[in-house]
Amino acid sequence: MHCCMAGRRSCWTRMCGWALYGRCAGCWNWVEDADHSMTRSPGPRECRAQHTHMERTGHHTEVKMDTRLEVIVVGGGIAGMACAVQLVEQAGPRPLRIRIIAKESVSGSNSFAAQGGMAAVWHPADSTASHVRDTLTVGEGRNDPAVVRRVVREGPAVVRTLLGMGAAFDTNEAGQLVLAREGGHTMARVVHHLDRTGAEIVRVLQRKVHALPAISVLDERAVDLIVEHGRCVGVRTLAPGTDRFTDRHAHVVVLATGGVGQVYQHTTNPPGATGDGIAMAIRANVPLRDMAFVQFHPTALYTGETGTAFLISEAVRGAGATLLRPDGRPLMAGIHPQGDLAPRNVVARTIARVMARTRAPHVWLDTAPIGVRHFAREFPAITARCREQGIRAGRDRIPVMPAAHYLCGGIRTDGAGRTSLKGLYALGECAGSGLHGADRLASNSLLEALVIPRHAAKCMLRDFPKHTPPPDHTNTGASATAPTSRATAAMPNSDALRRTMTMHGGILRTTHGLHLALSRMDRANTTVEQAWQRGDHGEDVLVQRNLVATSRAILHAALAEPLSIGTHWINPVRK
Numbered sequence: 348m349h350c351c352m353a354g355r356r357s358c359w360t361r362m363c364g365w366a367l368y369g370r371c372a373g374c375w376n377w378v379e380d381a382d383h384s385m386t387r388s389p390g391p392r393e394c395r396a397q398h399t400h401m402e403r404t405g406h407h408t409e410v411k412m413d414t415r416l417e418v419i420v421v422g423g424g425i426a427g428m429a430c431a432v433q434l435v436e437q438a439g440p441r442p443l444r445i446r447i448i449a450k451e452s453v454s455g456s457n458s459f460a461a462q463g464g465m466a467a468v469w470h471p472a473d474s475t476a477s478h479v480r481d482t483l484t485v486g487e488g489r490n491d492p493a494v495v496r497r498v499v500r501e502g503p504a505v506v507r508t509l510l511g512m513g514a515a516f517d518t519n520e521a522g523q524l525v526l527a528r529e530g531g532h533t534m535a536r537v538v539h540h541l542d543r544t545g546a547e548i549v550r551v552l553q554r555k556v557h558a559l560p561a562i563s564v565l566d567e568r569a570v571d572l573i574v575e576h577g578r579c580v581g582v583r584t585l586a587p588g589t590d591r592f593t594d595r596h597a598h599v600v601v602l603a604t605g606g607v608g609q610v611y612q613h614t615t616n617p618p619g620a621t622g623d624g625i626a627m628a629i630r631a632n633v634p635l636r637d638m639a640f641v642q643f644h645p646t647a648l649y650t651g652e653t654g655t656a657f658l659i660s661e662a663v664r665g666a667g668a669t670l671l672r673p674d675g676r677p678l679m680a681g682i683h684p685q686g687d688l689a690p691r692n693v694v695a696r697t698i699a700r701v702m703a704r705t706r707a708p709h710v711w712l713d714t715a716p717i718g719v720r721h722f723a724r725e726f727p728a729i730t731a732r733c734r735e736q737g738i739r740a741g742r743d744r745i746p747v748m749p750a751a752h753y754l755c756g757g758i759r760t761d762g763a764g765r766t767s768l769k770g771l772y773a774l775g776e777c778a779g780s781g782l783h784g785a786d787r788l789a790s791n792s793l794l795e796a797l798v799i800p801r802h803a804a805k806c807m808l809r810d811f812p813k814h815t816p817p818p819d820h821t822n823t824g825a826s827a828t829a830p831t832s833r834a835t836a837a838m839p840n841s842d843a844l845r846r847t848m849t850m851h852g853g854i855l856r857t858t859h860g861l862h863l864a865l866s867r868m869d870r871a872n873t874t875v876e877q878a879w880q881r882g883d884h885g886e887d888v889l890v891q892r893n894l895v896a897t898s899r900a901i902l903h904a905a906l907a908e909p910l911s912i913g914t915h916w917i918n919p920v921r922k
């Protein structure tokens with residue numbers, strides 16, 4: 348342990364405010380970090396008690412007392428990690444402790460699964476105005492134009508930052524970024540790393556997170572928000588294998604819990620995408636927005652199984668593949684001027700109608716126009732997955748079907764991730780920032796997950812001193828209820844609930860179907876909440892509680908939209 352000001356093992360001459368003999372000077376707890384140098388963010392990793400630290404300012408001559416900003420980020424995907432990194436970078440020498448709470452490793456996140464890329468104005472012939480226009484067109488005017496402008500304007504800066512962090516986006520022989528064109532875009536503007544863009548961005552962010560001692564990652568599941576006197580002051584969590592809740596307190600809580608795809612039978616989202624953050628927000632009476640707008644990706648690999656389906660990226664159609672009906676005729680001919688690259692909701696709906704009419708379980712994606720070699724070079728992950736199914740990508744037709752892919756709405760926030768509940772932010776896919784409106788322009792979500800955290804971090808650092816700091820950080824005392832693992836009698840059948848959502852709350856909706864689904868979900872909600880109140884907090888109840896709450900929010904929002912718009916298509920007359 349070195350004193351950060353004197354640079355020696357112990358500091359006898361000056362009060363530096365940090366470590367003497369390896370203990371935190373503020374609270375006298377042992378400090379684990381070996382080095383609080385000037386260039387690193389000061390902040391012991393596991394110094395838990397609430398206290399003040401000395402903050403060095405200006406030319407390091409002036410010393411003032413300052414409260415350490417405590418932030419809990421729920422979710423370790425791109426939005427959560429970007430927020431944590433931004434906080435450290437913007438805080439400078441200001442004391443800070445950020446705990447990322449993630450219920451599973453980042454490979455189980457939507458971020459890791461992202462294939463196609465991130466949209467940004469990069470080509471000299473492209474413009475902010477054009478990207479904004481495309482976003483508003485696909486969102487059918489339901490977007491918040493100010494948020495759209497903010498996110499689009501900062502796209503190039505985000506690309507530069509990622510390149511600076513070592514992201515290996517695809518380049519041509521001249522070293523220029525290769526830009527792909529995806530559905531709804533009038534320009535090629537999607538930067539990518541093969542068909543594993545999300546994993547590449549995760550890689551560079553994760554490296555950064557691990558290098559910053561102010562950030563720690565806890566392997567826990569957040570269960571509920573802790574709200575006191577109209578302010579979010581923490582989260583209740585459950586660690587794997589433990590039988591007690593922990594109340595973790597912070598000045599600011601950030602929900603970055605990702606998607607809701609598991610509400611449906613077929614989804615491109617991983618199993619953990621159960622809408623946890625949205626359900627927590629609902630239980631804390633935090634308003635949502637645009638929940639009716641669930642984007643279905645037109646081309647998930649059909650295998651005959653339900654659950655998580657492998658995505659065949661839109662970039663494959665961008666590279667020349669075409670959709671065919673079950674009988675082999677072109678599917679999108681005469682449907683939309685952009686043909687196979689029409690907005691996703693148009694393509695998904697067309698496929699859903701064809702499948703319903705022909706009773707076929709899938710349609711075809713003809714990859715022959717791309718060629719085997721080119722396909723393997725551009726889309727190695729898709730090639731490998733197809734091979735497992737006995738399909739030669741680049742030559743064969745791939746059986747595809749639509750699958751729930753992206754929630755355009757979420758927890759209502761402003762352009763800096765602030766919700767209406769003080770102390771609570773929401774970022775990434777669980778947030779309804781207004782960027783997407785009624786449908787998401789392809790590859791805008793990774794951009795959102797990287798831009799909005801910059802502004803969120805700024806607000807947190809600016810606003811937090813006015814808040815009353817929480818009295819302590821963790822509490823496993825009397826307020827925590829012991830969860831039980833006993834099996835729950837008469838719990839609703841998860842598969843049946845997912846089938847209900849797919850049939851009535853999915854791509855093709857009717858007023859009658861939505862009411863039917865809602866009454867089933869209401870009954871399921873009563874059962875699950877009763878189990879919860881009885882103290883049955885097993886995995887089944889934990890997951891269903893969130894799935895049912897999220898499903899009900901989608902159905903209510905869909906019923907409040909009498910007209911079809913964006914991803915929401917409703918036929919009110921069909922009974």
Ligand SMILES: Cc1cc2nc3c(=O)[nH]c(=O)nc-3n(C[C@H](O)[C@H](O)[C@H](O)COP(=O)(O)OP(=O)(O)OC[C@H]3O[C@@H](n4cnc5c(N)ncnc54)[C@H](O)[C@@H]3O)c2cc1C
Nearest residue numbers: 422423424425426450457458463464569605775776790793
């Ligand atoms: C197959 C696929 C391909 C995609 N391709 C693209 C693309 O090409 N371009 C694009 O822009 N977008 C794409 N998307 C969408 C994009 O990946 C996501 O919208 C974005 O990555 C969301 O990031 P996030 O950080 O908000 O959420 P996620 O990356 O999903 O992270 C959520 C995190 O929250 C954690 N979590 C959830 N609940 C809890 C809880 N209760 N307690 C603790 N932790 C919790 C999870 O473990 C995870 O770490 C794709 C999505 C999928 C599924």
